[in-house]
Amino acid sequence: MALKVYRASAGTGKTYRLTLMYLNLLLGNSARFDPRAFYGILAVTFTNKATDQMKARILNTLESLAAGEASALGNDLCRETGLPFEELVSRAVTVHKTLLHNYSWFSVSTLDAFFQRVLHSFVMEAGLDTGYSVDTDTEYLLDKTARRMITRIPQDDSLRVWFTDLINEKIARSDSWDAFRLLRQVGYQATRESFRTMGEAFAGKISDRDFLRDFIGKYQQIIQDFEQRMATWGTMAQNLISAGGFSAADFPNKDKSFARYFEKISDSHPAVDSFIPGKRVLDALGGTQTVWYNKSSPPGLEKMQQVLMPILGSIQDYYKSHYPLYATAVAIREQLPQMGLLADVITTMRQVQQEDNTLDIGDSTYLLSQLAGDGNTPFIYERIGAGYDSFLLDEFQDTSYLQWKNMYPLLVNGLSQGADSLIVGDVKQAIYRWRNSDWKILGEEIAKDPQLIRQGVDFFSLNTNRRSYREVIGFINLLIDKILGTLSETIREKTAACDNLEEGDRQYFEHLLFNAYLDHTLYTPAGAADDPPGYVRVNTFSSEGEDSVTLKTLSALQDLLVSLLSRGYDPSDILVLVRTRENARIITRHFLQSAVSQNGEGFQLPQVVSDDSLYLASSPAINLVISLLRLAHYRHDACNARAALSILSDFGKPEVMDDREFLDRLRFLPLADAFEAIVQRMDWTGDLEAIPYL
Incomplete structure (x- = not known):
């Protein structure tokens, strides 16, 4: 019996492996069979959708087996359980019926749902009110807390003074x-798991404004000393260059010459990376002649090398010996003053939660870790009336430190009793770091954990992709290889x-990516x-002349879209993926404007559908209604007048701006009637694009 750990990329059969393992535990082998084995199995994944999919996969497979249908999964089960297919079918009938009659014990859930289930049994111990609800919208909590804090600032002298100094x-x-x-x-910092794990003592200390004021003062002095010393040398060098009758632009590479470094370090508000010497500065230090002077240099410039060296x-x-401390001091100066507000923010946040009787989704994991403490975990989980022995953990790369801390004792306890467990994950898909996920648990810690090693850990890799085309797989393999090489060299x-x-740390960092992406080839x-x-x-695009990277990207994307349409692809065949919502807004706006400016020439760009395009604010008709209503009441608002004229021109009716009688009538109409008048004036009653928004 052992813990099986699968490193599996997307499309390599993770769900298949989980289903196989679950059914293997359910159907037993020649030595054991318990139709109620699912009472002791907990399958965990990351999202509710994945939970539903896993449940459906297990039930559908059981039903197929019970019906005697042959399948690849059935063959794998026969091989792993050692049972003949007829016996497998017989057991599947029994297990399927038992599971459906005891469906509430069929435990497939998210980690958050499981922890909430446990926490509900400890409402009093955790200091929670009965009937509390879990709030998954942390952004709303942060907004509400910030707004309440702003109203408190004028009333709290200590808070006002600190906040004013900070601003x-x-x-x-x-x-x-x-x-x-x-x-x-x-x-946001207060809700991060990394902050919670530091403990109450640390939170109290860092919230002490007197302590912070002294601490920040020491590091501010370090910053001032470093910048003043570097500025003195930079100014001295510039004075020597001027005294010689030259400027920084006289050196080779003109405005990008190494001598510009002296100006950067002399700036009154230098950026922290301004002091990092670039390649040309390092070449100048090494005595490379081509960065000091060349054939086209002014006479006498070669003498400046001896003067400036x-x-x-x-x-x-000085940079080598003092810059690390300086950069650290700058980072501290950026963050610590805000920490002086931490205690007030946490207190206000708790007041908001108490009033709404809510618990942030991240709090449950922390509270459970505090309740469990050291050695209390088995009792904590027994209280919910379930004794799990086997654990199937999916998407494990998205597990956080506290989540692993809460699950770890259960996993070890199950292994010590001879039960099998399974972990499946892929460090390449660790995309939930904003939810405190830590890929190093899967990538490093499991393989080094002494208790798990003692119980037995087997590692496997699933590297056959059955989902993607060969060209896509080849591209991904090539891309990862190239990125690994480039980043590792950096x-x-x-x-x-x-x-x-230290040498050990140096070796760790240099091999970090290669170890994390071990056996990544698909x-x-x-x-x-x-x-x-x-x-x-x-x-790839670079900014040259007046054309920005954004304009070049939009132009290339539009050309590609037109090319695809001309080759017979339907708009529904095309998907544009972007990094941020702002990128989506820029692309959507560009396509909408391009569609208007084409006037029926060439291939018509299709209507772009995105989440943002479905908002009322994305509709030109809605924006025009608002602009006209404002114009009717505020005639002297020049900014709004220009906006209204621009939108009216797009609709082909700029003359509405000069219709004083119409605008005066809008001013005295009830809002509903004014809205109806605008719709009639713009002839939108038959406009299929405008009506859904209106």
């Missing part, structure tokens, strides 16, 4: 000082530049038919 300090550094955003950031050497020596360069890094099934021809094209 003034940000203004002095030309940083963003949006109060609402600042408070949300502090609230001592200063450049002093700057480099890591090696950075670790080589760190003089105070293959297609043997004997698979040839895929239809296709290709993956990668374009």
Whole structure:
């Protein structure tokens, strides 16, 4: 009996493996069979949708087996259980009937749902009110907390003084000082699992404003000393260049010459990375002649090398010895002042939750870890009336530290009693770091855990992709190989530049990515038919002249879309994936404007459908209604007048702007009648695009 760990990429049969393992535990083997074995099995995945899919897969497979239908899964079950197919069918009939009659004991859930189930049994111990609800909208909680904090600031002298000093300090550094955003950031830090695990003592200490004021003052002095020393050398070098009758642009590479480095480090508000010497600066330090002067240099420039080299050497020596501490001090200065608001934000957040009788979804994991403590875990989970021995954990790369801490004792306890468990995951798909997921649990810690090793851990890789075309698989393999090589080389360069890094740590970082992506190469099934021809094209863009990267990207995307349509593809065959919502808005707006400007020439760009395009604010008709109503009441609002004229021109009715009688009538009509008048004036009653929004 052992823990089986599968590293499995998308499309390699993770759900198949989970279903096989679950049915293997249900149907037993020649030595054991318990129709109620599912009482002791907990299958866990990450989303409710995946939970429903896993339940359906298990039930459908059981039903097929009970009906005597042959399948690849049935053959695998015969091999793993050692049972003949007839016996497997007989047991499947019994188990299927038993499971349906005791469906509430069929435990397939998300980790959050499982923890909530446990926490409901400890409402009093956890200090919760009965009937509380779980709030999954952390953003709403942060917004409500920030707004309440803003109303508190004028009434709390200590909070007002600290907050004012913080804002003034940000203004002095030309940083963003949006109060609402600042408070949300502090609230976000308070909800992070990494902060919770530091304990109450740390939270109390970092919320002590007197302690923070002294601590920040020490690091502010480090920053000032470093910047002043570097600025002195930078100014000295610029003065020597000027005294020689030259400027930084006289050196080779003109405005990008190494001498620009002196100007950057002399700036009154330097960025933290301004002090990092670039390649040309390092070449100058190494005595490379081509960065000091060339044939087209002004006469006498070659003498500046001897003049500037001592200063450049002093700057480099000081940079190597003091920059790590300076960069640390800057990072502390950016974060710690906000932590002075932490206690107030946490208190306000708890008040909001108490009033709404809600619990943030991240709090349940933390509260459960506090209740369990050291050695109490089996009792905690027994209280819910379920004794699980086998655990099937899906999408394990998205598990957080506290979630693993809560599940770990159960897993070890089950293994020690001879029960099998399964973990499936893929570090390449660790996309929930915003939910505190830690891929290193799967990638590193399980293989090193002494208790798990003692109980037995077997590692497997699923690397045959049955979902994607051969061209896609080949592209992904090539892409990962290239990225691994490039990033690993970058890591090696950075670790080589760190003089105070121990050799063990250096080796760890240099091999981090290769170990994480071990056995990443995917293959297609043997004997698979040839895929239809296709290709993956990668374009990169750089900003040149007046054309920005965004404009170039939009133009290339539009050309590609027109090309696909001309080759016979339907709009429904095309999907555009983007990184952020803002990217989606930019692309949607561009396509809508391009569709209007085409005027029926060439291939018509299709209507773009996205979440943002379905908002009322995305409708030109709605925006025009609002603009006209504002114009009727505020004639002197020039900004709104220009907006209304622009939208009216797009609709082909700019003359409405000059219809004073119509605008005056809107002003005195009830809102509903004014809206109806605009619809009639614009002839929208038959406009199929405008009506759904109107």
